[in-house]
Amino acid sequence: MQCVRVWFHKNGRAKYISHLDLMRSMTRAVKRAGIPLWYTEGFNPHPYMTFPLPLSLGVESDRECMDIKVEDGMSLEEIKKSFEGKMPEGLDVFDVTQPFCDAKEIRSAAYRITMKFPDKKTAEEYAEMSKNAIAGKCLVGRKKGKQGRRKVIKEIPLEDHIFESDFKVDGDTLVCEVRLSAGNENNINPSVFATALNEHNGLLPEYVLFYKIGLYTQGTEIFC
Amino acid sequence: MLSPKVENLILSVQKPGRYTGGELNSVIKDKDKVDIRYAFCFPDTYEIGMAHLGMKILYSLINAREDAWCERVFAPWVDMEEKMRENGIPLYALESGDPIGDFDVIGFTLQYELGYTNVLNMLSLAGIPVRSEDRTSLTPLVVAGGSCVCNGEPMADFIDVMLPGEGEEITNVFLDLFKQYKNEGKSKREFLEACSQIEGLYVPSMYDITYKDDGTVEKIEPLGSAPEKVKKSVVRDIDKMFYPEKFVVPFIDVVHDRTTAEIFRGCIRGCRFCQAGFLYRPIREKSATTVDEQCRKIYESSGYEEISLCSLSTSDYTKLDELLDKLLDWTIDEKINISLPSLRADNFSKELVEKLGRVRKSGLTFAAEAGTQRLRDVINKNVTEQEVLESARKAFKSGWTSVKLYFMIGLPTETDEDIAAIAELSQKVVDEYYKNEDRPKGRGVSVNISVASFVPKPFTPFQWERQDTMQELKRKQEYLESCIKTKKIAVGWNDTRISFLEGVLARGDRRLGKVIETAWKKGCTFDSWDDRFDFDKWLEAFEECGVDPAFYANRKREFNEVLPWDHMDYGIPKSFFRRENEKAFRNETTAHCREKCNACGANKLCGGECDAMRQSLVSQKRQS
Numbered sequence: 133m134q135c136v137r138v139w140f141h142k143n144g145r146a147k148y149i150s151h152l153d154l155m156r157s158m159t160r161a162v163k164r165a166g167i168p169l170w171y172t173e174g175f176n177p178h179p180y181m182t183f184p185l186p187l188s189l190g191v192e193s194d195r196e197c198m199d200i201k202v203e204d205g206m207s208l209e210e211i212k213k214s215f216e217g218k219m220p221e222g223l224d225v226f227d228v229t230q231p232f233c234d235a236k237e238i239r240s241a242a243y244r245i246t247m248k249f250p251d252k253k254t255a256e257e258y259a260e261m262s263k264n265a266i267a268g269k270c271l272v273g274r275k276k277g278k279q280g281r282r283k284v285i286k287e288i289p290l291e292d293h294i295f296e297s298d299f300k301v302d303g304d305t306l307v308c309e310v311r312l313s314a315g316n317e318n319n320i321n322p323s324v325f326a327t328a329l330n331e332h333n334g335l336l337p338e339y340v341l342f343y344k345i346g347l348y349t350q351g352t353e354i355f356c
Numbered sequence: 357m358l359s360p361k362v363e364n365l366i367l368s369v370q371k372p373g374r375y376t377g378g379e380l381n382s383v384i385k386d387k388d389k390v391d392i393r394y395a396f397c398f399p400d401t402y403e404i405g406m407a408h409l410g411m412k413i414l415y416s417l418i419n420a421r422e423d424a425w426c427e428r429v430f431a432p433w434v435d436m437e438e439k440m441r442e443n444g445i446p447l448y449a450l451e452s453g454d455p456i457g458d459f460d461v462i463g464f465t466l467q468y469e470l471g472y473t474n475v476l477n478m479l480s481l482a483g484i485p486v487r488s489e490d491r492t493s494l495t496p497l498v499v500a501g502g503s504c505v506c507n508g509e510p511m512a513d514f515i516d517v518m519l520p521g522e523g524e525e526i527t528n529v530f531l532d533l534f535k536q537y538k539n540e541g542k543s544k545r546e547f548l549e550a551c552s553q554i555e556g557l558y559v560p561s562m563y564d565i566t567y568k569d570d571g572t573v574e575k576i577e578p579l580g581s582a583p584e585k586v587k588k589s590v591v592r593d594i595d596k597m598f599y600p601e602k603f604v605v606p607f608i609d610v611v612h613d614r615t616t617a618e619i620f621r622g623c624i625r626g627c628r629f630c631q632a633g634f635l636y637r638p639i640r641e642k643s644a645t646t647v648d649e650q651c652r653k654i655y656e657s658s659g660y661e662e663i664s665l666c667s668l669s670t671s672d673y674t675k676l677d678e679l680l681d682k683l684l685d686w687t688i689d690e691k692i693n694i695s696l697p698s699l700r701a702d703n704f705s706k707e708l709v710e711k712l713g714r715v716r717k718s719g720l721t722f723a724a725e726a727g728t729q730r731l732r733d734v735i736n737k738n739v740t741e742q743e744v745l746e747s748a749r750k751a752f753k754s755g756w757t758s759v760k761l762y763f764m765i766g767l768p769t770e771t772d773e774d775i776a777a778i779a780e781l782s783q784k785v786v787d788e789y790y791k792n793e794d795r796p797k798g799r800g801v802s803v804n805i806s807v808a809s810f811v812p813k814p815f816t817p818f819q820w821e822r823q824d825t826m827q828e829l830k831r832k833q834e835y836l837e838s839c840i841k842t843k844k845i846a847v848g849w850n851d852t853r854i855s856f857l858e859g860v861l862a863r864g865d866r867r868l869g870k871v872i873e874t875a876w877k878k879g880c881t882f883d884s885w886d887d888r889f890d891f892d893k894w895l896e897a898f899e900e901c902g903v904d905p906a907f908y909a910n911r912k913r914e915f916n917e918v919l920p921w922d923h924m925d926y927g928i929p930k931s932f933f934r935r936e937n938e939k940a941f942r943n944e945t946t947a948h949c950r951e952k953c954n955a956c957g958a959n960k961l962c963g964g965e966c967d968a969m970r971q972s973l974v975s976q977k978r979q980s
Contacts, residue, residue, distance in 0.1 A: 145358060145378035148366065153373060153607045157380075160605060160659030163690070177691060190367050220380035220605070339364050 133170045135180075135201050136211060139227040142193045146222030151186040157220060158198060165214040170201040184235035184355070185314060185347055188321045191243070193344035199231055232356045233349055240295055241314035242345040243322040247306045247337035254335065255306045259299040261333040262308070266297055271332055273324040290328055293320045306337070314347065357453045361445050369436045373608035374402035377428075377450030380605040381657060383415075384451055385425040391535050392424040395449050395456040395496075397464045399474035400882070402430040406604070407612035409666060410465055410502065414523055416600035424531060427451040428604070431474045431881070432481070434888070440481065447482040457483045460495045461534065464515070466504035469861035470854065470884035472511060473876040475500075479514070486873065488516050488561060494537065494544045499530075503635055505558070506588075507814040507921035510861050512560035513869035516544070517551050519558070520924060521588025522621070522636075524597050526556040552582040556589035563923060565866055571907055573865060573918040585925040590961040594621055594640045599650050602657040614662035614695075615654045617647050619679070622958075623668040624949035624968050627725070628736045628940050629764065631813040632668055634928055637958035638966040639949065644679040651683060655692065662693045670696045671708070680711050697721075700739065720751050723762040726770075727777025733943045734769050736936070741781060748785045752792045758802040759785065765832045766810040766824035766855075768940065775832055778807065779839035786844050806848045807836065809855035813862050814921045815928065817936035820913040823859040825906070826852040853891045857883065859909035865920035868908075871901045927958040 142149070149157065159179055162169055171177040180201040187193055202211065208228045215225035249255040265271050269291035277286040293313035300307045312320040322342050330336055347355035358366070358376060366372045387393065396415055398405030405411065411428070418426035427449035432440060440447070446455040456462060462484070464475050476486045479498065485491050488498065500508065501519040508518045519526055533554070537547040552559040562582035566574040578584055591597045599618075606613060622639035623632070651663050663683065667673060683694060696708075699722070724744050725737045732739060744761075751759055763778050782805050789801035809829045812818045824832070829852040840847065861868065874897035882888035898905050913919070915934055922930075932955070939946060946954055949968035959966035 145376045148372045148376045149607045150373070153609070156609070157605070157607055160661075161380075163659035163661075164656065171691065189372075220607070221378045221382075339360070 133201055134204060135199055135231055136208060137184075137197050137199050137229050137231040138211075138215075138225055139195065139197050139229065140219070140223055140225045142187055142191075142196050142223060144192075144222040146220065147190055147192045149223075150189050151183070154186075155181060155183070157223070161215070161218055161220070161223075162200060164218045165211075167200075167206065167211055167214055168203040170203050182235070185238055185241070185319075187344060188323065188342075191322060191342040191344050195344070195346055199235075229356070236316060237349040238315035238347055238355055239313070239350060240311050240348045242309065242311040242348070243325075244343040244345055245308040245310065245322060245326055246341040246343070247308070247326075248339050249304050249306065249335075249337055251304050252301065255301045255304055258329075258333055258335050258337070259301050259306050259308075261335075262299055262329050263297075265329065265332045266291075266294055271325075271328045273320060273328045275321075275324060288320075288324075290320065290325065293318060294325070309345070311348070311352075359445070359448070359453055361443055362448070362453070365439045365443060365445075369439060370433065371402075371608055373606070374430065375432065375436060375450075376607075377453070379607060381602040382428075382451055382604045383419045383425070385419075387425065387452065387454070390423055390425045391538070392421075392461060392531055393454075393459040394418050394424055394426040394461045394463060394531075395429050395459045396426050397429040397456075397462060397475075397478055399431055399464060399466070399471035399478060400884070401433055402606070403608070403610040405430045406606050406610040408465065408467065409616050409618065410523065412600055412603050412616075413598070414463075414527060415604070416602065417524065417527060417598050418531070420598070421528070421531065423535060425451075429456055429478070431478055434882070437477075437481065437881075447478055455482065457496065460497065460538065461531075462496050462498045464498070464500040464502075466500050466502040466508065466511065468884060469504060469510075469858050472861060472872050473880045473883055475511065476514065476873060476876040477881045486514055486876075488514055491516070492544065494542065494547055497534070497544070497547075503632065504862075506631075506635055506924055506926060507863065508558070508560065509565075509866050509920045510864040510868035510872060512866045513873070515560060516548060517557055517559055519556065519589065520586060520926070521556060522591050523589070524591050526589040529554065530557060549580060552580070555587050558586040558924070560866075565920070567865075567867075571904075572913075573920055573922075576918065576920075576923045578923070585923055587925045588635075588927065588961075590927070591621075592640075592962045592965075594618075595642045595646050601650075601653040603654055603660075605658045605660070612664065613660070614664050615651055615658060615660045616664050616666050617651045617654070618642065619647055619665050619667045619670065619673045619676075621667070624672055625669060625738070626736055626936070626946050626948060626954070626956075628734070628817040628936055629725070629767065629810060629813075630668075631816050634815050634933075634956075635926055636668070637927060637956060638962055639968045640962070641674060641967055644675040644682055647679055648682040652686065655690070661691065662695060663687065664695045664697060666697065668698060669700055670698045671700050676708070680708070684711060698723075720756055720758075721760040721762065722747055724781060725762060725764050726767060726774060727763065727779075727781050728774045730943055731767060731770060731774045731777075733945050734940045735764075735767055736940070736945050738945055738948065741784070744781065745784055745788055748788045749792065752789050752795065752801075755796070757789070757796060757799055758804070760804045760806065761785065763805055763807045764810045765807055765836065766829050768818060768821050770832075772832075772835060775836050776839045778805070778836055779841075779845070782840070782845045783842065786842060801844055803845045804848065805845060807833070807850075809850050809852055811855055811859045811862060814919065815926050815933070817933045817940060819863070819919065819933060820915060820917075820937065822912040823856070823909045825910050826856050829855065851886060851889065854884065854886075854889055856905070856909055857891070857894060860905045861908075863920070864908050867901075867903055871897050871903050874900055927961040928956045932956050 169179040183198045212228040271290040273288045273290045275286045295311040297310040418424050479486045499517045500515045505518045505520045548559045551557040552562045562579050564577045568574045620641040622636045726732045785803050812821045875894050878893040953969045
């Protein structure tokens with residue numbers, strides 16, 4: 133039995149596949165690909181499949197990964213080849229590697245957030261206010277959480293979770309690149325960050341697009 | 357592709373995966389290279405519609421044509437509908453994201469009567485006039501198929517062409533004709549007249565219905581050269597019939613998300629309440645090799661973890677053992693579960709249970725339908741109490757701890773004794789569990805009984821019978837509840853108001869068209885959903901249209917009454933149903949088709965041949 137890391141895109145309409153649905157789709161994709169999955173040996177055997185860091189709904193990415201356990205006998209190249217033509221639209225597999233880093237080592241993720249405004253002036257205004265907010269450490273993120281059984285909104289000061297950020301205005305569009313805390317603890321969803329900006333700036337973009345650039349371990353060491 | 361308008365709002369509705377498309381095996385074509393754009397509409401949510409086998413078959417069949425592109429459309433849930441109307445987004449097809457108002461053909465499948473308001477709502481969301489007479493050009497043409505089309509009269513005002521019977525062959529005939537008329541620039545009227553000349557196509561507007569003073573139908577008159585009787589379509593050889601090699605694999609969790617293989621069509625049983633048992637006659641089986649190959653192809657292109665063998669009565673398949681051996685050969689290694697719905701309690705073998713238990717245990721359901729032998733004889737459900745208990749015993753011996761039983765209340769001739777017997781039979785099933793010495797220690801049994809309210813349907817021996825009123829059904833439900841003494845038996849009911857409405861629409865005539873339209877205008881959609889069903893609005897609609905619903909549901913018809921569906925020919929003459937009806941009231945049963953041919957006449961649909969007839973001759977010869 134070997135554990136392999138499968139790298140794939142999640143683009144276009146595929147960004148609307150929730151994590152739970154993605155797991156089911158991937159299990160089926162592996163079966164279609166004819167890859168001999170290793171099954172757990174319990175009462176109800178099931179394949180082993182985990183995602184080091186699930187992607188939020190509505191976010192596109194060109195570097196997603198999942199770990200699966202496969203029976204011995206296939207090389208990484210063969211596994212990669214068997215996925216060809218077996219994936220749904222927007223979910224192509226582009227590489228299969230050994231898992232070098234452990235999922236626990238993930239510390240941050242970088243995103244590109246594209247916001248469209250009615251005009252250039254508003255976009256610039258929004259960018260300026262955002263920069264000030266980050267410098268002044270006054271952004272607060274809101275996350276849905278649970279206290280016992282009760283549903284509550286948790287407020288998280290974002291200053292410790294924003295590493296680098298950059299704002300560029302191109303016409304009526306603002307492109308923000310930001311690296312946020314990620315991983316098992318302290319995962320900040322990019323939409324939480326964007327909503328915090330909206331609330332602080334008192335402005336709402338016409339639409340927002342999210343794209344994940346990559347995952348990092350310590351500093352800007354790429355997760356692989 | 358999704359339009360930017362849709363993308364903007366899609367994350368603000370429940371289950372966006374219902375509206376995105378882009379699933380594996382969905383078919384994308386170049387719209388400029390096809391002659392016919394076909395929107396296959398299912399008048400319910402994505403999760404329900406994606407389970408429908410007929411849609412999978414016709415989707416692949418139409419897309420196998422180079423000149424046509426078939427796309428899927430489902431009814432958006434209330435939250436999405438609201439957003440679409442707010443933002444001026446017309447109903448679009450999932451594959452292209454294009455508004456279906458621009459399509460050539462809009463095809464609905466009418467699976468149950470309570471989807472009718474959704475048909476109107478989907479048309480209106482697409483910006484298409486709901487009434488056939490208000491759509492004057494050839495496109496978009498609105499067509500419908502599915503089992504409800506056997507009496508599509510309540511929908512006659514809205515649908516241009518109906519396709520009664522099986523769609524695998526007639527769909528291509530229809531599309532060829534459509535393409536020819538469209539290319540020649542012919543009018544809708546010309547096309548409809550041409551359709552009415554083709555066996556298997558029904559054009560409601562080519563028939564004139566007159567009514568008597570007492571409200572019953574006086575006459576159904578064909579106009580122009582339309583035929584007196586519209587024959588349903590039948591596929592003679594279902595072993596060689598088109599079957600998809602690929603299923604669209606949804607991302608989100610849908611009902612019955614699995615490989616489905618049809619093993620036979622039709623039914624030999626002749627249960628007198630069952631519409632499907634008569635609509636799909638004569639019985640025709642696929643070979644085990646064909647089914648095995650079809651399962652394998654769909655598995656390879658989908659990766660589904662379950663195979664379901666589909667038919668009206670799985671254990672009546674003569675090649676079941678052969679097929680299971682073939683399937684188990686490869687499914688065990690692939691960890692694929694096989695499920696057999698619609699098993700009968702009287703031929704459920706221990707070997708079968710063992711074979712199925714080898715992979716994973718799924719639920720077991722037995723349909724007893726009625727509590728006493730007398731009533732089971734009336735409905736011709738030829739299952740004895742001993743057989744039900746024997747099946748339960750076998751199931752418990754093989755490790756099951758929960759079984760489901762199906763019953764009906766409101767059947768013709770039913771008394772309180774019959775209802776009490778439902779509780780007694782369920783109790784006996786519970787007792788069987790405790791008689792089993794090998795039962796798992798410390799584990800109780802659960803017997804779930806699902807008690808449906810009987811709705812008389814066209815093309816059954818009970819098509820003339822009155823349906824119990826809501827009050828009668830309610831009282832029977834309460835009485836049954838009082839007869840159940842243990843928590844080990846859990847009862848599930850239907851809403852009696854929904855059954856009533858279903859009964860009205862099932863045997864209705866064209867005068868219900870305006871009622872359906874009025875109810876829809878009042879906001880009725882998704883009527884089969886308990887949380888959406890608004891009975892008061894329906895009652896208002898009946899009132900405003902001056903239509904008495906009880907006339908359709910609770911009235912016993914005379915044998916000589918002209919029924920609204922008398923011009924539809926499903927291969928079985930009224931005289932057969934009448935004979936069966938009279939036998940029912942004498943508590944007489946009718947043997948199943950393989951024991952003895954009862955001359956229902958359906959064999960004529962296939963040129964006189966019938967699988968069951970051949971087999972019944974063989975068994976008779978053996979006996980002599």
